[in-house]
Amino acid sequence: MSILTETYPLSNGVEIPRLGLGTWFIDDDDAAEAVREAARIGYRHVDTAQAYGNERGVGEGVRTCGVAREDLFVSTKLAAEIKDYDDAVAAIDGSLTTMGLDYIDLMLIHSPQPWNDWRGGDYAEGNRAAWRGLEEALQAGKLRSIGVSNFLENDVENLLATAEVVPHVNQLLVHVGNTPADLLAFCATKDIRVQAYSPIAHGEMLKNAAVATMADRYGVTVPQLCIRYTLQLGTVSLPKTANPEHMQANAEVDFVISDEDMAALLSTEKIRDYGEHTFFPVYSGK
Structure with a gap:
């Protein structure tokens, strides 16, 4: 069985494919073709966000890829700056309109803080207000599942x-x-499924000699080893690429990392410098 046909059940019974296509850094004009290529290869899960600026293209790709809508899993995210009910309601409808879809399979609050105050102030009330908007959209059938990031x-x-x-x-x-x-263990206690973004560390893992040596032992590439690692952690893996060859390779992960090697990967020294990408809040180390 290919990883592209495997799913996890969410706590509400919705099935989420274990491997998805991340679309961060894919331009809106290129997103539709990326989604169509992914669907041709066998992907049934695509992840975007209002902040990515490519919801229109992703939606076009979903509508024109030749796969029945009910066989696809589409997720997007409320902009991190939205911390009130009215703006959340408007943004949910905005994503549906921009993508040209009748429903979205998963919508997340992109961050607990606005990006310009990452890990900063207290936005608990704002998040609760935005969450209420997501809950109502879930009840109304606009969304099939809801979450956070x-x-x-x-x-x-x-x-x-x-x-x-x-x-x-x-x-x-x-x-x-x-x-x-x-945090993974905490989410498990709440029956919250974790999705792993940047499973290749935004490319930084390609520089790790020990990981490369392990990948060689398995006869796989570093990205394949890293994606398989996140899958064996029990997470949904979301490698991002617009390259069809990379999409195909990223899905060729039907091997098993041994317990010993999983432990070694788990104990790999923490990355503290993401190079030119460290300025992004999620890589900042906060």
Whole structure:
């Protein structure tokens, strides 16, 4: 069985494909073709966000890829700056309109703080207000599942203080060299499925000699080893690429990393410098 046909059940019974296509850094004009290529290869899960600026193209790709809409899983995210109910409601409808879709399979709050105050002030009330908008859209059938992204344990607990629906998903930075084991365990106790974005550490893992040596032993590439690692952690893996050859290779991960090697990857020294990309809040180390 190909990884592209495998799914996890979310806590509400919705099935989410274990491997998806991330679309961060794919231009809007190129997104539709990327989605069509991914669908041709066999991908059934595509992830975007209002902040990516490519919802229009992703939606076009979903509508024109030749795969029945009900066989695709499409996720997007509320802009991190949206911290009130009215703006959340408007943004949910805005994503549906921009993408040209009748429903979205998963919508997340992109961050517990606006990007310009990453890991900064207290936005608990704003997140609760935005979450109420997501809950209502879920009830109305506009969304099939809802979740959060970049939420730490206290952020989730603050949300749960008033939430009627426990987040179905928490999308986190998870890769060799950054495995938040305690947070993964916490999410598991709440039946929150974790999605791993940047499973190749935004390319930084390609520079790791020890990981390259291990990949050679398995007869796979570094990206394939890193993607498989996140899958064996029990997360949904979201490697991002617009290159069809990379899409194909990223899906060729039907091998098993031994327990010993998983432990070695888990203990890999934490990445603290993402080079030219460190200026992005999610890579800043905060």
